[in-house]
Amino acid sequence: MEALDYHAEERRKAEFDVEEMKIVWAGSRQAYEISDRVARLVASDPVFRKDNRTMLSRKDLFKDTLRKAAHAWKRIIELRLSEEEASKLRFFVDQPVFTDLHWGMFIPAIKGQGNEEQQQKWLPMAYKMQIIGCYAQTELGHGSNVQGLETTATFDPETDEFVIHSPTLTSSKWWPGGLGKVSTHALIYARLITDGQDHGVHGFIVQLRSLDDHLPLPGITVGDIGMKFGSGAYNSMDNGVLRFDHVRILRDQMLMGVSQVTREGKFMQSDVPRQLVYGTMVYVRQKIVADASCALSRAVCIATRYSVVRRQFGSHNGGPETQVIDYKTQQSRLFPLLASAYAFRFVGEWLKWLYTDVTQRLQASDFSTLPEVHACTAGLKSVTTSATADAIEECRKLCGGHGYLSSSGLPELFAVYVPACTYEGDNVVLLLQVARFLMKTVSQLGSGKKPVGTIAYMGRSEHLLQCRCEVERAEDWLKPNVILEAFEARAARMSVTCAKNLNNFANQEEGFAQLATDLAEAAVAHVQLIIVSKFIEKLQQDIPGKGVKRQLEILFNVYALSLLHKHLGDFVASGCITPKQGALANEQLRLLYSQVHFDNPSLLLYMVLLLERLLQSTSF
Numbered sequence: 205m206e207a208l209d210y211h212a213e214e215r216r217k218a219e220f221d222v223e224e225m226k227i228v229w230a231g232s233r234q235a236y237e238i239s240d241r242v243a244r245l246v247a248s249d250p251v252f253r254k255d256n257r258t259m260l261s262r263k264d265l266f267k268d269t270l271r272k273a274a275h276a277w278k279r280i281i282e283l284r285l286s287e288e289e290a291s292k293l294r295f296f297v298d299q300p301v302f303t304d305l306h307w308g309m310f311i312p313a314i315k316g317q318g319n320e321e322q323q324q325k326w327l328p329m330a331y332k333m334q335i336i337g338c339y340a341q342t343e344l345g346h347g348s349n350v351q352g353l354e355t356t357a358t359f360d361p362e363t364d365e366f367v368i369h370s371p372t373l374t375s376s377k378w379w380p381g382g383l384g385k386v387s388t389h390a391l392i393y394a395r396l397i398t399d400g401q402d403h404g405v406h407g408f409i410v411q412l413r414s415l416d417d418h419l420p421l422p423g424i425t426v427g428d429i430g431m432k433f434g435s436g437a438y439n440s441m442d443n444g445v446l447r448f449d450h451v452r453i454l455r456d457q458m459l460m461g462v463s464q465v466t467r468e469g470k471f472m473q474s475d476v477p478r479q480l481v482y483g484t485m486v487y488v489r490q491k492i493v494a495d496a497s498c499a500l501s502r503a504v505c506i507a508t509r510y511s512v513v514r515r516q517f518g519s520h521n522g523g524p525e526t527q528v529i530d531y532k533t534q535q536s537r538l539f540p541l542l543a544s545a546y547a548f549r550f551v552g553e554w555l556k557w558l559y560t561d562v563t564q565r566l567q568a569s570d571f572s573t574l575p576e577v578h579a580c581t582a583g584l585k586s587v588t589t590s591a592t593a594d595a596i597e598e599c600r601k602l603c604g605g606h607g608y609l610s611s612s613g614l615p616e617l618f619a620v621y622v623p624a625c626t627y628e629g630d631n632v633v634l635l636l637q638v639a640r641f642l643m644k645t646v647s648q649l650g651s652g653k654k655p656v657g658t659i660a661y662m663g664r665s666e667h668l669l670q671c672r673c674e675v676e677r678a679e680d681w682l683k684p685n686v687i688l689e690a691f692e693a694r695a696a697r698m699s700v701t702c703a704k705n706l707n708n709f710a711n712q713e714e715g716f717a718q719l720a721t722d723l724a725e726a727a728v729a730h731v732q733l734i735i736v737s738k739f740i741e742k743l744q745q746d747i748p749g750k751g752v753k754r755q756l757e758i759l760f761n762v763y764a765l766s767l768l769h770k771h772l773g774d775f776v777a778s779g780c781i782t783p784k785q786g787a788l789a790n791e792q793l794r795l796l797y798s799q800v801h802f803d804n805p806s807l808l809l810y811m812v813l814l815l816e817r818l819l820q821s822t823s824f
């Protein structure tokens with residue numbers, strides 16, 4: 205059979221309305237149409253070609269990136285693209301670039317932490333790209349520990365200026381994207397010092413390079429930190445190093461939305477939580493969660509198409525060999541990843557809503573949901589990026605030897621994606637933040653304060669700590685309320701056990717240090733519960749299209765039961781389910797794999813592209 209026939213055969217098996225499924229994936233018909241239109245725009249424009257980038261030298265790759273960034277900006281202006289369209293353009297151009305930091309961190313930081321005058325002064329220039337900014341927080345010595353940053357911003361009352369200085373080698377800013385070559389300005393984080401007193405880390409806008417000749421300004425040493433993991437990949441970004449030698453900036457270049465320094469040099473803390481200084485990270489973590497499903501879906505799409513076309517073993521009497529997609533082992537490795545892509549998509553949509561909600565609350569001086577939003581963004585960023593990075597590597601293996609070729613797209617996807625486990629907060633460090641939030645919640649359970657939102661289930665901990673799962677047959681595992689209760693019981697029990705064990709230590713900090721692994725696992729259980737519960741909420745919505753809801757229900761069950769299978773030790777050890785019920789879940793999972801269908805519209809096109817890319821990549 206030809207590739208085209210396999211294609212037709214698999215399409216025939218797709219028992220759902222593919223067009224409607226695309227709309228569910230995009231979030232709305234309008235979002236789907238925008239995505240489709242922008243995808244075509246990018247695909248038909250030769251400037252945006254990306255088939256050669258793993259073969260370019262760093263210098264050429266960087267030039268190519270600048271060309272694409274300038275062209276993208278030109279198209280955004282010419283076509284008057286909306287913010288949503290421009291963001292889709294970035295997604296399809298698919299090449300890390302300094303503008304990600306300019307639009308994704310520099311501008312949001314000024315919006316979130318600057319006062320009105322500062323926003324009026326800086327934002328118009330930034331929107332027109334008359335200045336280009338980066339987000340310079342991390343230093344050579346400290347990334348995770350933000351309170352440990354060493355760069356100083358000392359107020360000089362005589363001149364009404366701050367003196368920005370890098371007192372040690374380890375205080376050198378290290379990593380900021382867009383800093384190495386491009387940025388004219390940086391949002392730097394430094395210790396604020398007034399009258400000899402240290403007020404902790406705050407944000408300051410500092411000009412780095414001349415707007416006339418782009419040379420570094422006096423007192424500034426700046427450069428690129430060099431090649432990173434993989435060919436192509438993140439090397440399109442100019443991650444940089446930056447040192448200050450007593451650089452003077454005006455007082456109003458300290459972002460004054462959270463705290464202020466007066467003309468007299470008096471430090472004043474507003475009545476907003478100081479954690480708002482970390483607000484830009486919350487914003488980007490939420491974006492990263494939304495992006496995880498995109499990266500994962502790309503990998504899964506490649507591995508699925510390959511698995512349909514690839515045949516290996518099992519030929520009888522000269523007949524065709526078995527499609528590797530039909531091997532149960534291939535299905536058990538691939539389908540949970542497909543299901544995860546949908547799960548991350550839906551939880552990403554919800555997180556976007558949560559972020560919008562907290563933004564509105566903050567504007568009305570309601571800070572009550574901030575700790576929960578921090579825990580959700582940190583936890584979901586950690587769990588979705590770790591799972592996606594692992595999944596891309598699994599997809600590479602699912603494609604056998606071909607997955608290792610650059611032309612499969614998977615090595616570059618992995619190299620470009622994997623730092624997401626580190627940037628915007630190392631994933632383990634972020635899980636420990638979630639654990640702190642959970643321990644606080646448990647400690648307040650007897651206080652009469654009712655847990656709400658994603659921790660509402662803790663309010664039912666009396667029941668969850670002693671409930672017994674009622675599954676008797678494999679099909680009982682198809683009931684969403686059975687799955688939900690098992691995940692709630694596991695999360696509640698793991699958190700409560702950690703909280704009890706913490707009491708065995710002389711002080712909380714020592715307990716946290718010793719129990720960090722258990723705490724991180726409890727955090728994972730809580731975050732997986734959020735993902736499962738948001739998938740269930742999605743299924744409760746009206747979902748049109750023949751067979752679409754049914755297919756999503758299958759994917760939900762695959763997602764939840766494959767997690768249960770993977771973490772069976774947690775579920776059984778905490779007494780939420782019995783080993784027999786665990787075995788029944790696995791039996792149900794096997795049955796579900798044969799019900800997963802997929803559409804494969806451009807399989808032939810894919811094969812042709814693969815061959816073209818192979819020819820190009822071998823012409824060295």
Ligand SMILES: CCCCCCCCCCCCC/C=C/C(=O)SCCNC(=O)CCNC(=O)[C@H](O)C(C)(C)COP(=O)(O)OP(=O)(O)OC[C@H]1O[C@@H](n2cnc3c(N)ncnc32)[C@H](O)[C@@H]1OP(=O)(O)O
Nearest residue numbers: 304307308341347348349350351479482491578627628629
């Ligand atoms: C068109 C373009 C669009 C682009 C869109 C963008 C796409 C994505 C592009 C991706 C590009 C990536 C580039 C990468 C950039 C970066 O990496 S920037 C640097 C990121 N750095 C980090 O993430 C550092 C991680 N560390 C921290 O966040 C903190 O140091 C810490 C670990 C949270 C510890 O904080 P600290 O204050 O020192 O101590 P704690 O005691 O733990 O916390 C005190 C209390 O504050 C609460 N809290 C902490 N963080 C937050 C927060 N962000 N929001 C709200 N609250 C927070 C914490 O829970 C504690 O609370 P209490 O317990 O109640 O006191």
Ligand SMILES: Cc1cc2nc3c(=O)[nH]c(=O)nc-3n(C[C@H](O)[C@H](O)[C@H](O)COP(=O)(O)OP(=O)(O)OC[C@H]3O[C@@H](n4cnc5c(N)ncnc54)[C@H](O)[C@@H]3O)c2cc1C
Nearest residue numbers: 339340341342346347348379380381623626627628629632
């Ligand atoms: C591609 C890329 C782009 C980046 N872009 C930017 C940018 O634009 N701007 C910017 O400011 N920064 C940027 N960064 C820096 C990034 O934010 C930091 O690297 C990240 O926050 C991790 O900090 P670290 O490097 O200090 O890791 P470390 O904290 O040194 O981590 C090393 C190890 O220690 C462990 N660890 C650390 N603390 C703890 C703890 N308390 N408990 C248990 N384990 C712990 C970690 O889990 C990890 O395994 C970027 C990084 C990368 C890789």
